[in-house]
Amino acid sequence: MQQGNTDALKDRIQQLKKQRNAVILAHNYQIGEVQDIADFVGDSLDLSHRAAEADAETIVFCGVHFMAESAAMLAPEKTVLLPEALADCPLANMVTGPQLKKVRQRYPGVPVVTYINSTAEVKAESDICCTSANAIEVVNSLREERVLFVPDKNLGGYVSRFTSKEVILWHGYCITHHRVTLRDIEKARRDHPGAPIIVHPECPPEVSINADQVLSTGGMVDFVARTGEKKLVIGTEVGLLYRLKKENPEKEFYLLSPGLLCPNMKYTTLHKVAHALEHMETVISVPEEIRKEAVVSLARMLEVR
């Protein structure tokens, strides 16, 4: 898009934002242009809190469906818009409410810990939620000696290394992070000697075990800001590199694997943000009976951390 057109579109978005009394939230994995026009950039939970706290009637959530759903649950009195209705999370769709209901009958008394990357229906069937930043603390906070961890087997497997509890894994995975291999780590060590390799816990176990740091996106942002290292290899979705470079212009960042691109996170464009505000589309809402149950799992997580 030409610069003049982009500027006109950004102006239009600002006008519409005022008209709609809206706030724009962008996930860390969104394209740079969308991050730049957002009022807040962050991870899904952080953004849901921003949605709840915002003094606005309309929330434009630039991310994927489950994130807008979480915002709608934590801010039920606001209108939450997802600019691209098809932006979905394959991991979140690897378990459904009815499937979880059935499987948990096989494990009476075993609490279900559900990653925030899940649908509202699944959160409603769970005992407690977690994020990639607090999953270990959440599992260790439970009294029971066994937990059922849903839906990401890589995050659950990572947690199992830091708890004495038995972690029963669901078979889900993030199709983007799951592509990273040990060979990517070996290649990065050769190409960028001495640079720390930081990966997301959604990566497979052989990758997390051989990385220097395993962190959520928020954890990566904090680590990079604090470290004296000038070159870093980043093992998460490529969108985060835009934010890291912007906030740390003196540092160099290398993507661990070319496969670290989530197409769903790239569907949202400036045009779609403008369209969403103009037409108030697509509204994301959660039926009250599901919301009531799901917010209990979210609230339990917040008591832990």
Ligand code: CIZ
């Ligand atoms: O919770 C999120 O926003 C995701 C998808 C990852 C992370 O580590 O922040």
